[in-house]
C-alpha cells in the first residue's frame with residue numbers, strides 16, 4: 341500500500357500496459373479540512389444523526405409499552421408500524437452518521453492498493469493490524485468525546501427495540517410452550533361435531549368465512565385454506581389464527597403414502613397440514629396438483645403432500661405437522677385432536 345506520492349502503476353513489470361495510465365486526479369482538500377467552522381458543523385451533524393437514532397429507538401420502546409396488544413387490528417397495526425419505523429430510523433441514523441463522519445471528518449488521504457495474494461505474509465499482517473489501529477486513530481474518536489458518547493448511545497439503544505419486545509412477549513416462557521398447542525384441541529360450544537364413538541372434534545372451516553366444510557365439498561385436487569370453526573370468536577384471534585391455519589387437500593387415496601400410526605389421520609384421501617413452514621415459519625400455500633408438491637415461497641422448501649408432507653427440496657428440516665382429521669355424524673370434517681407435534685420452525689422441536 342502506498343499513498344498517492346508513492347504510487348507507481350508501472351512498478352509491476354509482469355502486468356502489460358494496455359493503455360496509458362491516466363494517474364489519479366489532483367487531490368483537493370475538503371472544506372472540513374481547511375475551515376474549522378465547517379469541521380465543527382460536520383461534527384454537529386453527525387451528533388444530530390446519532391441523536392435521531394437514539395430518539396427513534398426510544399420512541400419504538402415507548403410505543404411498545406404504551407400501545408396495548410389487545411387483539412384489535414388498529415392497535416396491532418399501529419404497534420407494528422411504530423416499532424418498524426423506530427427500528428428503521430434507529431439503524432438509518434447510525435448508518436448516515438457513520439457515512440457523514442467518514443466523508444467529512446475522518447482523514448482524507450488517497451490510498452492505492454495493488455492486487456496481491458490473499459494471504460499476507462507475517463509482515464503484511466502486522467501492517468494490516470497497524471492500519472486498523474491507525475484507522476481508529478484517524479477517526480478521531482479519542483479526541484471527540486461528544487461523538488464517542490453519541491455513537492455509544494445510539495449503538496447501545498438500537499438493538500433494544502428488537503430485544504425488549506422479544507423478552508416482553510416471551511416473558512418466562514423461553515420454552516415457547518404456547519407454540520406447542522393450538523386451539524384445534526379445544527371444543528367450545530357451537531364449534532364441534534360429534535363422532536360416532538361419542539367424542540367430539542372441532543370442525544374445519546373455510547378461511548376467512550368460518551363456514552364448516554363437508555367432506556363431500558372437497559373434490560380431488562381441490563385445496564382449502566382452513567381455520568378452526570368459531571375462531572373468529574376467540575379472544576386472541578390473530579395469535580390463534582397464526583398458529584392454527586391449515587391447508588386441506590384431497591388426493592386420490594391411491595396416491596397417499598401413510599405410515600401405520602397415521603393411517604386414520606386422513607379421510608378418504610383428504611389430508612390437512614399446518615401452513616406454517618418448518619423452516620422459518622412463512623405460510624406455505626403454493627400447491628402443485630400434478631406432483632402433490634406444496635411450495636413455500638420464502639426459500640422454496642417443497643413438501644410432498646402425498647408422502648406425509650416430507651421435505652423433498654429446500655432448507656426445511658422436517659415435514660409439515662399433520663392435523664388428524666375425520667368426519668362427524670353430519671358429514672363435516674373435524675379434527676380428531678390438536679397437532680401431535682409443535683407447529684412452525686424446527687427450533688421448537690429441539691426444545692422438547
Ligand code: FES
Pocket residue numbers: 617618619620621622636637638639640641654655656
Ligand atoms: S420459510 Fe419456508 S422455506 Fe424458508
